[in-house]
Amino acid sequence: MPELPEVETVVRGLREKLTGREIDSIISYREGTVIDERSEERDYGNIIGIHRKGKYILIDTDSNTTIMIHLRMTGKLVFDQPAEESHHCRAEMKFTDQTNLIFDDVRTFGKINILDKGSEEMKLSFLGIEPFDKGFDVEYLQKKLSGRKAPIKNILLDQSVIAGLGNIYVLEILHRAKISPLRKSSDIKKREIAAIIHETKEVLREAISKNGTTISDFRRVDDKTGEFQKFLRVYGKHYCKCKSEILRVKQAGRTSYYCPVCQK
DNA sequence: ATTGCTTCCTGAGCGC
C-alpha cells in the first residue's frame, strides 16, 4: 500500500523518466479514473516538474497544468510498458516520443485529476504537516494530540495531522517508540511525543533508502519491488524480537499489530 | 468538533 516512502520512490523514478517529455494523450480505460477539471480545453504540454504532497503525486507541465495522481491501495505507475502487458490497466499517458506511462490499479480506487496549475493548493489544503518539515516537532504534535480521546494510532493515520503516514508505517513508528497503538492521544507524555517524532523521521528515511515496502502490490516505476518489507518489526509479524507474541486488533477498521511487552 | 462507521473494489486464501 503506497504511503509516503513508496510515493517518494515513485516520484523519484518519474522525475528521472518523464522530465522533459511531451504528453500526447491521456487515455482513461475506466470511467472515473481520469478526471479533467481544467477550466478550458488545451494541450497537456511538456513535463517540467514532479513532486509530492503527502501521498499525492503532482506532475507540472508548461501548459498551466498539474496532473494530480493518488495511487490509493493498489495503484502502480509503470514507465514504458505496453498496455496489454498490464493486467489491470486503468489509464495510460502517451508521450510524443512513443514512450508511455501505464496506470495499473487492481482495486480501482486510484485517481488521476488533471487540474489548472495552482488549483491543487486548495484541493490539498486539508493536509497536515510533512514529516520532514522543520515544523514537525514536539510542540506541533502536542497541540494536535491535546484533548483528543481517539487512540494515538488513529490520530497518526489522520492525513490532516501528518501528511503521508499509512497503516504500516504508523505501526512501525509506534513499535520503535515503544508506545501501544491503543493509548489515548491526550495521555501521551511529552517525551513519548518526542520519540514519535524521532522515529517517524527515522523510519521514513530508512524506508525511502530501501525504495519503500512491497507487501503485495507496490511497484516502482521500473516495475521492481521495494525492499523495506525485510526490515519491518511488527506489521504482519507473529513474534516480536523480544520473543513475545504480537497482538492483532482492529482500530478504525484497520488491523493494528503491536507487542504488549515492548509497547506500553 | 470529534469520532467512527460505511462505501468503493478485486484477488488471495481458506474451509468445506
Place this chain on the structure above:
DNA sequence: TGCGCTCAGGAAGCAA
C-alpha cells in the same frame, strides 16, 4: 475442482 466467505485498506461522505 469449485463455491462462498473473509480480509486487505486510503480517504470521502455521512451520521451520531
